[in-house]
Amino acid sequence: MRLRYILSEMGVGLRRNLSMTISVIIVTFFSLVFVGTALLMRAEVQQIEKDWYGRIEITVFLCPKDSLEPTCAAGAVTEEQKADIVAALDAPEVAPLVKEVYFESQDEAFASFQNRFGEESWAKEMKVDDWFSTYRIKLADPQQYEAVADVVTGRPGVERVEDYRDKLKSVYSTLDKAKWLTFGFAVLMLLAAGLLIATTIRLSLLFRRREIGIMRLVGASNWLVQAPFLLEGAVAAVVGALLAVGVLWLGVRQVVTGWLEKNVSSVQFITTVDVWGIAPLLVGGALALAVVSSLFNLNRYTKV
Amino acid sequence: MIRFENVTKVYARGARPALDDVSLDVDRGEFVFLVGASGSGKSTFLRLVMREERASAGAVLVAGREMGALPAWRVPKMRRKIGVVFQDFRLLENKTVFENVAFALQVIGRPRHHIVTAVPDVLDMVGLAGKEKRRPHELSGGEQQRVAIARAFVNRPSILLADEPTGNLDPTTSLGIMRLLDRINRTGTTVVMATHDDEIVDQMRKRVVELQAGAMVRDQAHGVYGSDR
Numbered sequence: 001m002r003l004r005y006i007l008s009e010m011g012v013g014l015r016r017n018l019s020m021t022i023s024v025i026i027v028t029f030f031s032l033v034f035v036g037t038a039l040l041m042r043a044e045v046q047q048i049e050k051d052w053y054g055r056i057e058i059t060v061f062l063c064p065k066d067s068l069e070p071t072c073a074a075g076a077v078t079e080e081q082k083a084d085i086v087a088a089l090d091a092p093e094v095a096p097l098v099k100e101v102y103f104e105s106q107d108e109a110f111a112s113f114q115n116r117f118g119e120e121s122w123a124k125e126m127k128v129d130d131w132f133s134t135y136r137i138k139l140a141d142p143q144q145y146e147a148v149a150d151v152v153t154g155r156p157g158v159e160r161v162e163d164y165r166d167k168l169k170s171v172y173s174t175l176d177k178a179k180w181l182t183f184g185f186a187v188l189m190l191l192a193a194g195l196l197i198a199t200t201i202r203l204s205l206l207f208r209r210r211e212i213g214i215m216r217l218v219g220a221s222n223w224l225v226q227a228p229f230l231l232e233g234a235v236a237a238v239v240g241a242l243l244a245v246g247v248l249w250l251g252v253r254q255v256v257t258g259w260l261e262k263n264v265s266s267v268q269f270i271t272t273v274d275v276w277g278i279a280p281l282l283v284g285g286a287l288a289l290a291v292v293s294s295l296f297n298l299n300r301y302t303k304v
Numbered sequence: 305m306i307r308f309e310n311v312t313k314v315y316a317r318g319a320r321p322a323l324d325d326v327s328l329d330v331d332r333g334e335f336v337f338l339v340g341a342s343g344s345g346k347s348t349f350l351r352l353v354m355r356e357e358r359a360s361a362g363a364v365l366v367a368g369r370e371m372g373a374l375p376a377w378r379v380p381k382m383r384r385k386i387g388v389v390f391q392d393f394r395l396l397e398n399k400t401v402f403e404n405v406a407f408a409l410q411v412i413g414r415p416r417h418h419i420v421t422a423v424p425d426v427l428d429m430v431g432l433a434g435k436e437k438r439r440p441h442e443l444s445g446g447e448q449q450r451v452a453i454a455r456a457f458v459n460r461p462s463i464l465l466a467d468e469p470t471g472n473l474d475p476t477t478s479l480g481i482m483r484l485l486d487r488i489n490r491t492g493t494t495v496v497m498a499t500h501d502d503e504i505v506d507q508m509r510k511r512v513v514e515l516q517a518g519a520m521v522r523d524q525a526h527g528v529y530g531s532d533r
Contacts, residue, residue, distance in 0.1 A: 211407075218387075218408040218412060219386075221380045
C-alpha cells in the first residue's frame with residue numbers, strides 16, 4: 001500500500017512538473033557527459049602512461065666516424081669511452097635505477113636493419129657507417145628516466161640520448177589540460193544540476209502543500225511524506241545519467257574506436273569497456289546529487 | 305486525556321504570550337468548548353495539543369505523554385491518536401469524497417482491505433452514504449465539513465480537536481455538525497472544540513473554558529458562551 005502510494009505520488013509529481021523534470025534530465029545529462037568525458041580522458045592518460053612506461057628505454061647513440069657534435073670531436077667512440085659509459089651506469093647511485101644495458105654495435109644494427117628491410121630497393125643504398133653503435137638502457141623505474149639520462153648525456157663518445165617520452169609528451173600534456181578543463185565544466189554543470197533539482201523539488205512541494213499539510217495532520221511518517229519527492233529528483237537524475245552513459249558509449253565507439261584508433265597508431269586507446277567502468281560512478285553520482293539537493297529542501301519545508 | 309500544567313506559549317521574544325500560565329485537565333470522553341475572542345489563544349491551545357508548537361514553559365500532556373519532550377520522529381505516531389477538523393475543511397479538491405477519507409488511512413500505511421471497509425462505515429456515520437464519488441466542489445459547506453470530520457475520525461482517534469468547525473456554516477447546518485460531533489463524543493472520543501458560536505455553546509450545555517488574552521478566565525461545567533449572561 002505504502003509503496004504503491006509512494007510510486008503513484010512520484011508519478012503525479014513527475015507529470016505535473018513535466019517541464020522541470022525534462023530540464024533536470026537534460027542538465028544532469030550534460031553535466032554527466034562532461035564528468036564522463038573527463039573521467040575517460042583520465043583513463044586515456046593512464047593508458048598512455050602505462051603504455052609508455054612499458055616501452056621506455058633510453059637509447060644512447062654513440063659517436064660515429066664523422067659526427068659534428070662537440071662531444072664527438074675526437075672521432076668515433078673508443079673502447080675506453082664505452083667502458084667509461086658502462087662504469088657511469090654502474091655507479092652506486094645509478095645502478096639501482098637500471099635494469100639492463102644492451103650494447104648494439106654498428107654491424108649488429110645494420111644486420112638487423114637488413115633483416116627487416118633488406119629486400120626493399122631504398123634499403124640497398126644504406127651502408128654500415130650510416131648506423132650508430134648504441135647502448136639500450138632498460139629502466140627499473142621508468143619514472144626515474146631523467147636521472148639516468150643525465151648521467152650519460154654529454155659524455156665524451158655520446159652523440160645524443162633519446163627516449164620515448166619526448167614523442168608522447170605533447171599528446172600527454174594536451175590530454176591532461178583537456179581533462180582539467182572538462183572537469184571544470186563538469187563542476188559548474190553539476191552545480192547547475194543540483195540547484196535545478198532543488199528548485200524542482202521546491203516547486204513540487206509548493207504544488208502539494210495541501211496534501212503535505214494533511215499528511216502531517218493525520219500522522220503520516222516523515223519518510224512517507226518525503227519519499228515521493230526524493231524519488232522524483234532521483235528518477236530524473238538517474239534518467240539523465242543513463243542517457244549520459246549511452247552517449248559516452250556511442251562517442252567512444254564512433255570517435256575513439258571507429259576513427260582515432262584507425263588513424264593514430266602510436267597510442268593505445270580506451271574502449272567502450274572503460275565506459276562501463278565509469279557508468280556506476282556516473283549513475284551513483286547523479287543519485288547522490290539528487291538525494292542531497294532534495295534533502296536540503298525537504299528538511300526545510302516538511303518539518304513536523 | 306489532555307493536561308496543561310502552567311503552560312505558557314510565547315511566539316516572538318518580548319511579545320505578549322499567546323497562552324499565559326494555563327492549567328487545565330480534560331478527562332477521557334469529555335466534550336469541552338474553548339471560547340474567547342480572536343487572538344485569545346484558542347488556536348494556540350489546539351496547536352500545542354497537536355504538537356505543532358511546543359510550550360515555552362510548563363507541560364502539555366496528551367494521553368499521559370509530555371508532548372514537548374516527544375522526539376520529532378515520534379510525533380507522527382502520536383498524531384494518529386488525534387483527529388483534527390478546521391473551519392476551512394482542508395479537503396483535497398482533486399480527490400473524491402471516498403479518496404479524501406481513504407487518504408488519511410493510506411498515508412499511515414493501513415492495508416487496503418481495512419480501508420475499503422472503514423471508509424464506507426465512517427461515511428455512513430457522518431451521513432454521506434451514496435456520495436462517495438462526489439468531489440468536494442460538488443458538495444455543500446456542511447457536507448464538506450462532514451467529509452472532513454469523517455477523515456478526522458476514520459482512524460478512530462481518542463481525541464478530536466475542532467477549530468471553529470461551524471465558522472463557515474449557517475445555523476441549521478451548524479446544528480447538524482454539532483449533532484455529529486456529539487455523537488462522536490458519545491462513542492468515548494474526547495472532543496475539544498474552539499468556537500465563536502454562542503448559540504451552539506448555549507444550546508449544548510457542555511463544559512466551557514474561556515480564554516482571554518491568553519489567560520484562562522473561566523472553566524465551567526454545563527456552561528454558556530458569555531459569562532455575564
